[in-house]
Amino acid sequence: MPAFSSVANPIPSYAPLFLGLYGRVAPKQAARFLVDLISRPRGQNPTQPWELATGVAGKEIELRTGLRARSWGESGPLVFALHGWRGRTTQFRPLASLLLARGMRTVALELPGHGISVGENASPRLIGELLVEVEKITGPAHAAVGHSFGGAALGAALVYGYRPARVVIVSSPTHVSRIPLMFAKAAGLPPAAMREFVQILDREAGRPSAELDLVAAAPKAGVPGLIIHDLNDAVIPYSEAESLHAAWPAAQFMTTKGKGHRDILSAPEVLRRIVEFVAA
Numbered sequence: 001m002p003a004f005s006s007v008a009n010p011i012p013s014y015a016p017l018f019l020g021l022y023g024r025v026a027p028k029q030a031a032r033f034l035v036d037l038i039s040r041p042r043g044q045n046p047t048q049p050w051e052l053a054t055g056v057a058g059k060e061i062e063l064r065t066g067l068r069a070r071s072w073g074e075s076g077p078l079v080f081a082l083h084g085w086r087g088r089t090t091q092f093r094p095l096a097s098l099l100l101a102r103g104m105r106t107v108a109l110e111l112p113g114h115g116i117s118v119g120e121n122a123s124p125r126l127i128g129e130l131l132v133e134v135e136k137i138t139g140p141a142h143a144a145v146g147h148s149f150g151g152a153a154l155g156a157a158l159v160y161g162y163r164p165a166r167v168v169i170v171s172s173p174t175h176v177s178r179i180p181l182m183f184a185k186a187a188g189l190p191p192a193a194m195r196e197f198v199q200i201l202d203r204e205a206g207r208p209s210a211e212l213d214l215v216a217a218a219p220k221a222g223v224p225g226l227i228i229h230d231l232n233d234a235v236i237p238y239s240e241a242e243s244l245h246a247a248w249p250a251a252q253f254m255t256t257k258g259k260g261h262r263d264i265l266s267a268p269e270v271l272r273r274i275v276e277f278v279a280a
Helices: 015-025 027-038 049-053 089-101 124-138 149-159 178-186 191-205 214-221 238-247 268-279
Strands: 059-064 067-072 078-082 105-109 143-147 167-170 225-230 252-256
Touching: 015 027, 015 191, 027 178, 027 191, 049 089, 059 105, 059 124, 067 089, 078 089, 078 124, 078 149, 089 105, 089 143, 089 268, 105 124, 124 149, 124 191, 143 149, 143 268, 149 167, 149 214, 167 214, 167 268, 178 191, 214 238, 225 238, 225 268, 238 252, 252 268
Parallel strands: 078 105, 078 143, 143 167, 167 225, 225 252
Antiparallel strands: 059 067, 067 105
């Protein structure tokens, strides 16, 4: 299993003792408690200076009741953007400004449980099905760009029938189904509760949850792809991108160095590559 050593840990310090006891007495309830716990983003990461200083601000829109997004442009081919766990729509401001200059419209979704969109929980299936729904409102997407968890959610969306003409995956976990298991082990979930935990994940995915992983979904979708990842990403290991490219050799692959996990979205060479790929 990849060492997602710097993924924001949602497990409170009391959890191992509490779940160790609770999981033995009531394994189903303990498993349910942990699933709910790790699916709540609880706040957002600090705003980076480049999110506010680069490009056009865009405007907030409501796609449907309670579902907010940020939009750049009124017409042209639609590029849909998904931020990562505890991320925000303004992270796509530099990219959206360049796409706007090329005559393309960008809509960045504020994920449930983040910012001002309704909801407390987010999961790959929830976001994947939401994209299918949103496409009926906005019209077909010329391209979809996902950063971190947003890229993982695009993998789930492909399983549920979402079909943009092109897909860009930036700094994403490509075996996202492994992350809950990592958290469950860190939380000290006993074996019986762990079995219940896995069953809940599969049931909520509507299939074995590993089928929603990018490594499983993207190669089957028949959509041109671009994978971008920093060699020294401290949040999602570079090996995740290598695994995806090995499974999806038809996709283009760009490696950066020194851009990190979030600042990669402001790197000029990354933005140029995405725009070239999307506009091709």
